Amino acid sequence: MVAPRDHVLLRNSRASNWLAIRELRGTDEESMTSTGTTAVIALIDALLVETPGSSFRPGDAAMLSAADRDLVLAAVYTQSFGSSVHSVVLCSNCDERFDTDFELPELFERLQKTVDESNVKVVGDGVFEAEAGIRFRLPTGDEECSLIGKPGPEGLEWLLGRCIVSGDPRQAGDEVQAAMEQVAPIASLNIEARCPECGHVLEAHFDLQHFLLTALVTERQSLANEVHLLARTYSWSRTEIMEMPRSQRKTAVDLITGTASRGWDG
Numbered sequence: 001m002v003a004p005r006d007h008v009l010l011r012n013s014r015a016s017n018w019l020a021i022r023e024l025r026g027t028d029e030e031s032m033t034s035t036g037t038t039a040v041i042a043l044i045d046a047l048l049v050e051t052p053g054s055s056f057r058p059g060d061a062a063m064l065s066a067a068d069r070d071l072v073l074a075a076v077y078t079q080s081f082g083s084s085v086h087s088v089v090l091c092s093n094c095d096e097r098f099d100t101d102f103e104l105p106e107l108f109e110r111l112q113k114t115v116d117e118s119n120v121k122v123v124g125d126g127v128f129e130a131e132a133g134i135r136f137r138l139p140t141g142d143e144e145c146s147l148i149g150k151p152g153p154e155g156l157e158w159l160l161g162r163c164i165v166s167g168d169p170r171q172a173g174d175e176v177q178a179a180m181e182q183v184a185p186i187a188s189l190n191i192e193a194r195c196p197e198c199g200h201v202l203e204a205h206f207d208l209q210h211f212l213l214t215a216l217v218t219e220r221q222s223l224a225n226e227v228h229l230l231a232r233t234y235s236w237s238r239t240e241i242m243e244m245p246r247s248q249r250k251t252a253v254d255l256i257t258g259t260a261s262r263g264w265d266g
Contacts, residue, residue: 005049006075010068020051021072023079024216026242026249029223035213037066041141043213044072062145065138067111067184070208074104074187077212080246085211089193093200100193100204107206111185118182127165130179134167136160138184226253 010017021044028046032039044061051057056064064072077085086101121129129135139159147155160173167176187208194201226249227241233256241249 006079008072008075010071017055019054019056020049021047021075022049023245023247024076025245026223026227029216029219032213032216035210037141037144039213040069040209044069047076062142063140065140065184066144066186069141070187073208073212074108078104089204091195091198091200092202094195094198096195096197098196102191107187111187114185115183120179120183128179128183130175132175134172134176135165136163136176136179137165138180139163229253229256
């Protein structure tokens with residue numbers, strides 16, 4: 001059984017900078033126990049596929065920027081759950097909970113608009129220039145993880161020192177941070193939502209990394225139930241089931257329970 005691949009074009013690099021990922025398997029889902037940067041890097045590394053011409057291969061996930069990791073996670077989410085994001089929001093006015101949803105492509109169009117409207121120049125392979133002539137690159141996942149244990153100001157100065165190609169981090173830090181947010185906005189932002197009970201409009205925070213990894217963590221019991229059902233029905237081994245692409249496993253479960261709505265290939 002071969003998992004479908006997604007080819008992900010990375011936003012903040014050359015147009016030819018892309019990578020390929022395979023679909024989630026049960027082994028990947030079971031490995032999810034946290035939602036931090038280390039966990040997401042490990043997940044992406046497991047999903048990266050060796051493909052001629054790709055810019056990142058298995059073992060290279062720690063070299064991705066946070067914004068490009070979000071592009072990969074968006075592809076993983078779409079493969080696994082579809083393009084719509086469903087969430088439950090607590091109204092700050094009437095304390096009622098209500099469902100809200102939006103389309104992931106629309107969110108990334110909004111982020112891309114920030115990039116398109118930016119005055120920051122691309123001056124090289126992964127190198128940008130802010131208005132005052134300060135040149136910088138984006139931090140990698142490895143560098144983000146290295147911040148663990150470093151106090152806020154000290155860690156930020158260390159990180160900027162690594163990323164500023166030309167200029168003084170102590171003088172240009174604020175400008176570079178703002179420029180990074182323009183050229184590489186991450187999928188962690190406020191989404192407007194209206195309460196259907198009282199009409200109050202509020203901003204609900206959405207973070208793609210936290211949302212996706214939390215969804216996988218909370219599905220662990222469902223995964224165990226699916227493995228049990230497939231093993232009992234087809235006498236497949238646990239290893240066979242856990243190595244199945246997620247869409248094929250879900251379809252097999254739907255066929256058994258009578259809820260199938262798509263073909264074997266998802």
